[in-house]
Amino acid sequence: MPFSAASAYAIEDLRRAAQQHLPRAIFDFFDGGAEDELTLRDNRAAFARLRLLPHVLRDVSVINTGIDLLGQPAALPMAIAPTGAVGYGRPGGDIAIARAAAAAGIPYTLSSSATTSIEQIADAAPGRLWFQSYIFKNKTFQAALIERARVADYEALMITVDLPVGGKRERDQRNDFSVPFKLTPKNTLDFALHPAWVLNVLRRGLPVMENLRGLEQASPKPSSTPSASAIATSVGKNYDTAFDWDALQKLRDAWPRKLIVKGVLHPADAQRLADMGCDAVVVSNHGGRQLEGAVATLDALPGIVQAVDGRIPVLLDGGIRRGSDIVKALACGAQGVLLGRATLYGAVAGGQAGAERAIAILKDELTRTMQLCGARSIQEIEAGLLFEPKR
Numbered sequence: 001m002p003f004s005a006a007s008a009y010a011i012e013d014l015r016r017a018a019q020q021h022l023p024r025a026i027f028d029f030f031d032g033g034a035e036d037e038l039t040l041r042d043n044r045a046a047f048a049r050l051r052l053l054p055h056v057l058r059d060v061s062v063i064n065t066g067i068d069l070l071g072q073p074a075a076l077p078m079a080i081a082p083t084g085a086v087g088y089g090r091p092g093g094d095i096a097i098a099r100a101a102a103a104a105g106i107p108y109t110l111s112s113s114a115t116t117s118i119e120q121i122a123d124a125a126p127g128r129l130w131f132q133s134y135i136f137k138n139k140t141f142q143a144a145l146i147e148r149a150r151v152a153d154y155e156a157l158m159i160t161v162d163l164p165v166g167g168k169r170e171r172d173q174r175n176d177f178s179v180p181f182k183l184t185p186k187n188t189l190d191f192a193l194h195p196a197w198v199l200n201v202l203r204r205g206l207p208v209m210e211n212l213r214g215l216e217q218a219s220p221k222p223s224s225t226p227s228a229s230a231i232a233t234s235v236g237k238n239y240d241t242a243f244d245w246d247a248l249q250k251l252r253d254a255w256p257r258k259l260i261v262k263g264v265l266h267p268a269d270a271q272r273l274a275d276m277g278c279d280a281v282v283v284s285n286h287g288g289r290q291l292e293g294a295v296a297t298l299d300a301l302p303g304i305v306q307a308v309d310g311r312i313p314v315l316l317d318g319g320i321r322r323g324s325d326i327v328k329a330l331a332c333g334a335q336g337v338l339l340g341r342a343t344l345y346g347a348v349a350g351g352q353a354g355a356e357r358a359i360a361i362l363k364d365e366l367t368r369t370m371q372l373c374g375a376r377s378i379q380e381i382e383a384g385l386l387f388e389p390k391r
């Protein structure tokens with residue numbers, strides 16, 4: 001049966017629809033985490049451990065969900081997190097999410113590993129754009145990539161610092177979602193069972209990491225249009241594991257607009273980032289895909305909020321699936337949250353309508369939670385709304 005976005009009432013409905021639509025190898029790549037997936041699960045469990053202590057008898061007939069996010073208004077305390085290889089789930093998926101973000105009045109972050117280019121997104125999506133970059137060994141390539149984002153008017157550069165090497169993602173290993181992408185008897189059956197996905201891909205061609213064209217030229221097997229699966233490993237080889245504080249300071253000094261650092265969990269690191277002039281930090285463990293055993297982001301948040309002491313905004317991602325998750329993160333001191341898989345599942349299941357549905361579900365739940373807590377504006381979401389049950 002074709003997917004109807006209106007029939008999804010929760011992010012979990014969109015997740016299930018994505019699961020039905022996709023070959024298992026692709027779904028697992030989006031859905032999975034590192035090793036035993038402890039951190040992946042704990043991101044969600046941390047929200048479940050924390051309860052709300054609502055105020056009543058307040059006039060909640062008008063609710064304002066707007067905030068100032070990095071000096072500009074956002075209609076909701078949210079932005080889209082960077083996700084690479086989206087085109088594997090649905091051709092044009094990056095544009096679908098970027099347009100949904102623009103329609104909702106929230107910033108969209110394009111991944112350096114995206115299957116749509118910096119320029120294509122700037123042309124196709126009218127809203128606020130941030131560009132995320134990993135750090136590559138090839139410094140000429142790195143500088144050119146960032147310069148493209150500047151020329152295309154991206155308002156912020158987001159540097160992801162939790163991926164000097166890739167996490168050990170065993171679902172991908174078991175599904176042979178690696179390099180080279182092997183068509184095994186297991187995969188063939190998997191793909192044969194998803195003809196709609198196969199047809200879509202055959203019609204549009206295998207996704208390409210558009211922003212990384214040319215990166216491979218320095219490697220032993222040059223290719224100007226590497227497929228997403230082929231580049232997954234080669235990019236790994238191209239990451240700069242030596243990237244450090246001095247190198248980040250040089251990037252900070254060279255980039256003239258807002259600089260966001262994503263993948264911070266330690267309060268001392270957050271404090272140093274605020275000291276060196278970064279404009280925001282994202283408390284993130286990469287959605288449980290990198291360091292297995294890393295602390296849940298909601299648990300790491302209070303220490304970071306304390307460390308930066310209001311000098312720069314603190315954003316959080318990881319496990320946001322409910323409006324109440326957003327209220328809890330904000331009550332713990334985050335200024336906003338990033339959406340990773342929530343909009344990814346939506347876009348894979350239903351293109352732009354699916355991504356819009358994901359944001360609409362979270363907006364509705366956020367507004368309802370605020371009304372039920374007696375919080376009429378984002379400023380009224382504060383620590384007094386939190387209750388940590390004694391177990």
Ligand SMILES: Cc1cc2nc3c(=O)[nH]c(=O)nc-3n(C[C@H](O)[C@H](O)[C@H](O)COP(=O)(O)O)c2cc1C
Nearest residue numbers: 030081082083084111160286287317318319340341
């Ligand atoms: C399929 C997938 C691809 C991702 N690609 C990137 C990426 O290219 N760059 C990056 O900084 N983070 C990437 N992330 C991490 C997200 O930006 C974000 O930190 C994470 O998804 C948040 O957790 P959530 O999915 O539970 O919301 C990716 C996550 C997923 C699920």
